[in-house]
Amino acid sequence: MIAPFSETGGLGSTGLLxxxxxxxxxxxxxxxxxxxxxxxxxxxxxxxxxxxxFKVFFTAILTAMLGAFWLDRFGLLDxxxxxxxxxxxxxxxxxxxxxxxxxxxxxxxxxxxxxxxASGRLDGLAVMGGMLAGIVVFNSAFDWIEPLYRGTPLGxxxxxxxxGISTGAGVALITAIALCGFALVxxxxxxxxxx
Amino acid sequence: xxxxxxxxADPYFAGIGLGLALLAAYVFxxxxxxxxxxxxxxxxxxTAVVKGTAAAASSPAxxxxxxxxxxxxxxxxxxxxxxxxxxxxxxxxxxxxxLRIAIxxxxxxxxxxxxxxxxxxxxxxxxxxxxxxxxxxxxxLTGGALLSAGSWIFIMTCFAAGYxxxxxxxxxxx
Numbered sequence: 001m002i003a004p005f006s007e008t009g010g011l012g013s014t015g016l017l018x019x020x021x022x023x024x025x026x027x028x029x030x031x032x033x034x035x036x037x038x039x040x041x042x043x044x045x046x047x048x049x050x051x052x053x054f055k056v057f058f059t060a061i062l063t064a065m066l067g068a069f070w071l072d073r074f075g076l077l078d079x080x081x082x083x084x085x086x087x088x089x090x091x092x093x094x095x096x097x098x099x100x101x102x103x104x105x106x107x108x109x110x111x112x113x114x115x116x117x118a119s120g121r122l123d124g125l126a127v128m129g130g131m132l133a134g135i136v137v138f139n140s141a142f143d144w145i146e147p148l149y150r151g152t153p154l155g156x157x158x159x160x161x162x163x164g165i166s167t168g169a170g171v172a173l174i175t176a177i178a179l180c181g182f183a184l185v186x187x188x189x190x191x192x193x194x195x
Numbered sequence: 196x197x198x199x200x201x202x203x204a205d206p207y208f209a210g211i212g213l214g215l216a217l218l219a220a221y222v223f224x225x226x227x228x229x230x231x232x233x234x235x236x237x238x239x240x241x242t243a244v245v246k247g248t249a250a251a252a253s254s255p256a257x258x259x260x261x262x263x264x265x266x267x268x269x270x271x272x273x274x275x276x277x278x279x280x281x282x283x284x285x286x287x288x289x290x291x292x293x294l295r296i297a298i299x300x301x302x303x304x305x306x307x308x309x310x311x312x313x314x315x316x317x318x319x320x321x322x323x324x325x326x327x328x329x330x331x332x333x334x335x336l337t338g339g340a341l342l343s344a345g346s347w348i349f350i351m352t353c354f355a356a357g358y359x360x361x362x363x364x365x366x367x368x369x
Contacts, residue, residue: 004225024279026216032287034209055206063214064340085338087345095327096352106316110230118281119288130317142256158342
């Protein structure tokens with residue numbers, strides 16, 4: 001049977017809900033293994049003193065992107081049935097900027113704050129509390145925010161569609177950028193050790 | 196348990212593990228990973244408790260999260276996934292000797308300041324993630340690996356803002 005199994009009948013609604021904690025368990029496990037439950041380590045990314053975040057993040061994207069692309073090419077996964085997050089240019093640009101500043105100040109992002117809290121870090125728990133409070137603030141101001149929130153919608157599109165290139169070319173582009181990034185990071189770390 | 200903690204895994208190895216977890220989400224559930232959406236579901240349920248289910252369900256901000264009323268988080272894929280994230284993080288920390296109650300902070304801030312900044316950063320991320328329809332998990336990893344245009348806009352503005360403001364936040368971490 002072709003994947004995604006939740007869409008093609010291989011996984012019923014109970015199975016779908018059961019898949020969530022199992023996949024989440026692997027997610028939390030690998031975040032903690034990589035040291036991403038430790039706020040000063042994550043914040044080091046912004047000061048070029050610890051580039052773990054860059055390495056983990058782009059390796060994860062490459063793995064999932066190439067896996068999904070080739071499973072689709074070999075007819076094992078129908079990528080058109082996998083939910084593609086919709087694009088809204090302005091709110092996502094503004095949201096990304098607010099989020100980036102919050103990430104710098106908190107030293108953790110929402111997923112890693114859960115890992116930090118689960119491993120006993122009280123600062124992780126505080127970030128989780130702040131997240132909940134921030135969403136309450138957003139919801140309370142929603143009437144006022146809504147025009148901006150719903151503005152500049154482009155629907156579910158890939159950046160490759162927007163650039164007028166094939167999905168395969170988009171995959172190749174991200175792969176090339178990530179590999180160059182890994183090479184540069186490696187060179188930077190070696191130069192810092194020798195200096 | 197008193198022992199020195201194990202070394203962290205190689206970042207590239209941890210990244211491959213995370214990528215395979217994300218790929219498993221695409222293959223089994225037809226969707227990706229997320230975190231902020233689970234928080235939003237919990238907030239919507241809390242709003243339903245405080246303001247009543249009818250008021251919360253009719254609000255455009257919380258209504259979409261309340262298909263199962265106040266019990267919605269227990270039917271929400273992301274909330275169940277986040278419970279798994281916490282269990283996975285706990286198990287990994289425990290088995291590697293890193294489980295301990297502590298506040299992790301930069302060398303020049305007090306514990307109290309660290310908690311205040313953690314709360315403030317969390318508030319900013321909560322608002323930002325609502326605007327962006329996701330966070331580093333739901334947009335960054337999930338949408339990024341699917342080439343979503345908006346996800347890459349999010350990734351670029353997120354890191355651009357972080358690096359631009361980093362010199363001002365130096366005292367927090369260095």
